[in-house]
Amino acid sequence: MASCIFCKIIKGKSSEIPCFKLVETEKSLAFLDINPLSRGHALVIPKVHGxxxxxxxxxxxxxxxxxxxKLVKATxxxxxxxxxxxxxxxxxxVPHVHFHMIPKPNQQEGLGIGWPIQKTDMDKLKALYEEIKDKL
Structure with a gap:
């Protein structure tokens, strides 16, 4: 996709954003996030747009x-x-598939999330299980 910043980075055509490449393979590219949540926060992207x-x-x-x-070990x-x-x-x-590897060194840095658990209805959970299992 012509306007996708990650596609531009893959093609080496982005002067809009710096790219500190860490790992590159035939199918993937990993680089440091320019707006990191912690030291070592990196992105891994496929070299095909989706x-x-x-x-x-x-x-x-x-x-x-x-x-x-590898990024976890290196950081x-x-x-x-x-x-x-x-x-x-x-x-x-960014509307291009990407995976974040975000180190969590302490409570102030890294990813902070809430986990709003919902009350479980076992009959509904069983019906959902059967629905999904049938589609797999």
Whole structure:
């Protein structure tokens, strides 16, 4: 996509945003986030454009987690989040699939989240299980 900042970075055509490449493979690129939540916050992106995870061919996702794992080890992060958002409502800012590796060194730095648990209705949960299982 011509206007996608991550596609421009992949093609090496972005003077709009600096890119500190950490890892590059045939199918993926990892670089430091320019608006980090903590030291070592990095992004791993597939080299094919797709806004949501379901838009990316599986073969372009094969080295994403191994790269994220290498980043964890290289940064020395003992606690960290691997995060991937899909759509504006899910907090996706750049409409190109990307995975965050966010070190969590303390309570002030890194990803801060709430986890609004919903009350469970076991009958509804079983029906949902059956619905999803049938589609897999």
């Amino acid at each position: 806004e949501k995870l379901t838009d990316i061919p599986d073969d372009f996702l094969t080295d994403i987690l191994p790269i994220a794992k 020395g992060a003992e606690e960290y989040n691997i995060l991937q958002n899909n759509g504006r409502g899910a907090h996706q800012e």
